[in-house]
Amino acid sequence: MKNFALIGAAGYIAPRHMKAIKDTGNILLAAYDKFDSVGIMDSYFPDADFFTEFERFDRHVEKLKRTNNRVDYVSICSPNYLHDSHIRFGLRVGADVICEKPLVLNPWNIEALKEVEKEHGKKVFNILQLRLHPSIIALKERIQNGPKDKIYDIDLAYITSRGHWYYTSWKGDVTKSGGIATNIGVHFYDMLTWVFGKVKTNQVHIHTHDRAAGYLELEKARVRWFLSINADTLPDSVKAKGGRTFRSLSMEGEEIEFSDGFTELHTHSYEHVLEGKGFGLDEAVNSIQLVHDIRHMKPLGLVGEYHPLAAGEMAKHPFSTT
Numbered sequence: 001m002k003n004f005a006l007i008g009a010a011g012y013i014a015p016r017h018m019k020a021i022k023d024t025g026n027i028l029l030a031a032y033d034k035f036d037s038v039g040i041m042d043s044y045f046p047d048a049d050f051f052t053e054f055e056r057f058d059r060h061v062e063k064l065k066r067t068n069n070r071v072d073y074v075s076i077c078s079p080n081y082l083h084d085s086h087i088r089f090g091l092r093v094g095a096d097v098i099c100e101k102p103l104v105l106n107p108w109n110i111e112a113l114k115e116v117e118k119e120h121g122k123k124v125f126n127i128l129q130l131r132l133h134p135s136i137i138a139l140k141e142r143i144q145n146g147p148k149d150k151i152y153d154i155d156l157a158y159i160t161s162r163g164h165w166y167y168t169s170w171k172g173d174v175t176k177s178g179g180i181a182t183n184i185g186v187h188f189y190d191m192l193t194w195v196f197g198k199v200k201t202n203q204v205h206i207h208t209h210d211r212a213a214g215y216l217e218l219e220k221a222r223v224r225w226f227l228s229i230n231a232d233t234l235p236d237s238v239k240a241k242g243g244r245t246f247r248s249l250s251m252e253g254e255e256i257e258f259s260d261g262f263t264e265l266h267t268h269s270y271e272h273v274l275e276g277k278g279f280g281l282d283e284a285v286n287s288i289q290l291v292h293d294i295r296h297m298k299p300l301g302l303v304g305e306y307h308p309l310a311a312g313e314m315a316k317h318p319f320s321t322t
Contacts, residue, residue: 002026002274003069005061005095007086008077009050010035013100013266017075018044020270029064029071032057033078061093071095073273080183081176084109091120098125098273102186103284105178107292110281117281125278129265130191132272135258139251140195143220152196152251154223157309160184161231161244164318167209174295180212182291185227190287196221199290204297205306209317213310214294226307233312 004021008014009031018041021028028045031038036052051057064070074090076083076099084104090097091113103126104110113124130136143152162171170176177183193199197219204214211228226233231244238246249256272278302311316322 002072003064004028004073004075005057005071005090006031006048006075006077007033007057007089008079008100009033009038009041011077011079014038014077015040015044016266017077017098017100017270020267021045021075023267024270024274026073026274029069030057030060058089065093073098076100079170079176080105080178081170084113087113087124088116091116091122091124094120094122096123096125096273098127098270098278100127101190102178102182102288102291103281104288105182105292107285107289110285110288114281123278124281125273126280126284127266127269128187128190128194128279128283129269130187130258131194131279132265132268133258135256136191136195139256143195150220152221154192154196154221155248155250155307156188156192156223156225157246157248157307158184158188158226159228159230159234159238159246159309161234162229166229167318172209178291179207179295180210180227180229181207181294184229185212185225186287186291188225188227189290190284192216192218192221192223193286193290196223198286202290202293202297203304204294204299205302205304205310206314207294207297207299208314210315211310212294213307215305215307216290222305224305224307226309228309230315232315233309235309 004026006028010033022044028048030049032051032054034052038050041048061071072095074095074097076086078086080102083099087097087099117123166172171183199216199218201217206213210230213226216223234246247259
């Protein structure tokens, strides 16, 4: 049985980490979040200590370090821009770290973290759960076993509707979340480069507060991609059913279904880490570099190979006064 501490306990994704810790037969000793809406902890670890001040949480974990009940793993679900700092904290207290996506916002942060790993003799693991999805694993095997010189045509679309709260929260601040492509797209970029190889060409067609679209040439694929948090961009067929989310990956016109099975992927990710097969810093490099580049590229507009959904009507920022 391993001991865990959790940073970001009030966040949306934190319950999946709590469930994963419990499902793998381990224990949560302590958790931190500056917000105290963490009643969900009662469903998993009601005896875990909880802190709303990081200094007190830090002191508590340091005390545990000097007992037979020290923290073995620190799980991180905090806002994106805090991941780097919180990873360093976990390594400094002598724990291995399991961190949500995106691991960090900038590729050079990864190189710096490698040095901190060496200093403390501990490891950082990234949640890259799509690599564990049966449909994506099958797709990767299919590509590997297919014609060696085949270049596949891919369309990827992910729309996950968000309300006005999104823009008030840290997620609406590009300096804190990394923007649309980083915040909701990094898993998909990791999956694409894992399956189809490294990036050869990267173009951005549109990149606004509520959507992003572009074109990638990978070693074995040409990819048109579209990401959005605006419900108005949903296909009419989804709107007609009252849907709020649309996820589509098509290859050569064939839909690759991977909508189901997401709820258990965090548990599988923890199992892999605990078995010594987790995804480390090197595995995060390609996707972090890609989203960093997308974030800093000037959009080309609707020219060349753009995703059909990119042609939809643009929307004003909900807080715009013009």
